[in-house]
Amino acid sequence: MWSRDLDVLVPMWQGADDLRVREGPAALAALTAPGARRVTVPVPAGAAQRAGGVRNRAAVVDAYRAHRDVLARHRPRRLLTLGGDCAVEVASVAHLAGRYARRLFVLWIDAHADLNTPASSPSATAHGMPLRLLLDDDAQDALPTPACLSPRQVALVGVRDLDPAEVEYVRRHELTVLDAPTLDAQPTRLAALPPPDAAVYVHLDLDVLDPSVLPAVAVPAPGGLTAAALARSLTALRARHDVVGVGITEYVPQLAHDQQALIEVLTAFGLTDAPA
Structure with a gap:
């Protein structure tokens, strides 16, 4: 089991403007052995x-402040976040950045x-902005939070559906990218990304899995990972690194799917009673 101080369930849906993801945190919690x-x-x-170019901005800000409080x-020094949409990650990552700084x-x-x-x-939805908020102050019209990460502290894994401005940001800041086909073929590549002494936070939007594997997500995108490859990657990561935070988001349990x-x-995360 992965040991942590706190599990936070954040049933925010307004960042995606998709009411379906509100049910995700409770459904994930039901499958997850609780922490302390x-x-x-x-x-x-x-x-x-x-407001300010963001849908439901006032509700997103209120949820962020409640989460931060x-x-x-x-x-917590070790934290599990069950969302909701991806905008819930801003408070969790910022909190651990305050704990671990450049590590x-x-x-x-x-x-x-x-x-x-x-x-x-293009969508004006806050769930497409959380990593930019964590990296740059130029997105603060979405949430009133200062940037807390540098590009060297981030790797993008499994990304395949980017807007033009995001492609340009990745290129300009030379962000590390590990694509889905490479990870599917070489699952241990994930564990090679963090520095040896890193305190690792894993953000997992379940849409990284291929829709044929898990269609129950808010914004499915073809060309994703198999569950076996992702599980092997996470097992290798946990064997080599200190994982201090995990966030899992964008699950839509109402859609028909196989939970396996x-x-x-x-x-593989060590979040169930079964052996990893």
Whole structure:
């Protein structure tokens, strides 16, 4: 089992503007052995008008502040975040960046880079902006939070559906990218990305899996990973590195699917009672 101080369930859906992902945290929690403490973050129930180039901005900001306050109260050093949409990751990663500073290394395992700003986003949804918020202050119209990561602290894994502005950002900042075909063929490549002394945070948007494997996600994208390759990658990562945080997002349990792929991945994380 992966030991952690706190599990936070953050049923925010407004960042994706997709009510379906609200059910994801509770469904994931039901499949996951609890850590030392489990808390559900109170988030707004409804939507809000678009503001500052972001849909439902007021609700997203309120949820972020509630999440941040829970983390400040419990002060975890090892943290599991079950979302909701990907915008929930901003508070969790920022909290651990405050704990581990430049030792923190973030593996952004996702079909999408989430590197848009309110100005560049075609959809104006906050769930396409969290990594940019963590890296740059130029996205703060979405959330009032200072950047806390440098490009050297991040690797993009499995990304394949990027907007033009995101492609340019990746190129300009020379972000490390490990694509899905490479990882499928060489699962141990994931463990080679963080520095030896890193404190690793793993962001997992379940849409990194191919839709044929797990269709129950908010924004499916073809060309993704198999569950077996992702599970082997995570097992190798945990064997070599200190994983201090995990975030799992964008699950839509209402859609028809076989849970076996999801259970395989959760087991590799050490989040179930089954041996990894």
